């Protein structure tokens with residue numbers, strides 16, 4: 001997610017879940033081919049498994065960038081056919097590519113020809129007046145013939161003219177049944193459901209029906225949601241000593257916070273990155289815990305920017321503890 005799932009955010013999420021597949025922000029082919037590749041592609045080894053999402057429409061450019069993704073060590077490359085923003089439409093990629101399935105198929109084929117890693121596609125269930133099941137079925141049909149096996153489906157249509165990106169994440173109704181039908185019609189493909197999943201109960205209920213779930217906003221605003229996913233997805237234990245019971249669960253969150261504070265400290269030493277650029281991703285860590293608002297206020301306080309992150313953490317917990325007395 002643009003501006004959200006940068007490398008620091010992904011490190012935080014990886015500290016909470018070992019198995020969850022993490023996605024980069026969308027990076028355009030233009031930015032990669034003509035821009036600062038290291039800035040867009042560098043990541044921390046601990047982020048694996050990790051997907052690079054590309055925005056673009058020229059098969060040759062996408063192939064070149066897919067190769068870069070593989071060479072840089074990404075585990076998968078994903079083509080964005082779901083973003084409805086005007087900027088992206090001006091570049092003729094994102095959701096408007098759903099109207100050009102043959103071009104997407106060519107792009108997928110060109111990418112697959114040069115890499116061994118998975119090439120997946122993220123898309124909507126339709127665009128504008130193309131709301132019929134046949135439209136998305138034909139899109140998936142052609143793109144899967146080109147060799148794409150994994151489809152991440154945001155289960156609402158995108159309205160390309162008239163709705164902002166934010167409205168396009170809220171107004172068109174969610175239709176999970178369309179993704180279920182795709183899964184029935186293309187048994188050789190994998191379908192990852194996206195859109196409107198906000199609670200652990202939804203994760204538990206929906207996971208058996210699909211090949212995976214993608215959570216966007218809820219995972220960002222309440223990262224602790226990720227803490228149970230390793231166990232849910234692979235029937236294995238969680239990524240670290242995740243304790244049950246209220247006090248012990250609080251200890252687990254604090255352990256993640258401590259590790260992230262250590263990471264922020266290291267980033268400051270090695271790259272000069274101020275902790276305030278990284279702490280923003282953590283603000284939802286204690287979502288719904290008493291005192292979380294006071295804790296968050298400390299971590300958001302720009303006047304503390306010259307303190308070491310460890311000292312800020314102490315202040316944040318003192319503030320949180322005051323809410324308990």
Ligand SMILES: Cc1cc2nc3c(=O)[nH]c(=O)nc-3n(C[C@H](O)[C@H](O)[C@H](O)COP(=O)(O)O)c2cc1C
Nearest residue numbers: 001002025026122154169195196197215216217218
């Ligand atoms: C700030 C923000 C940035 C986003 N950037 C991207 C992006 O770069 N690529 C993408 O495929 N989707 C992007 N999305 C859409 C999400 O991936 C997701 O499809 C959408 O929010 C619906 O899922 P959710 O209800 O779980 O949030 C973005 C969403 C938000 C809120």
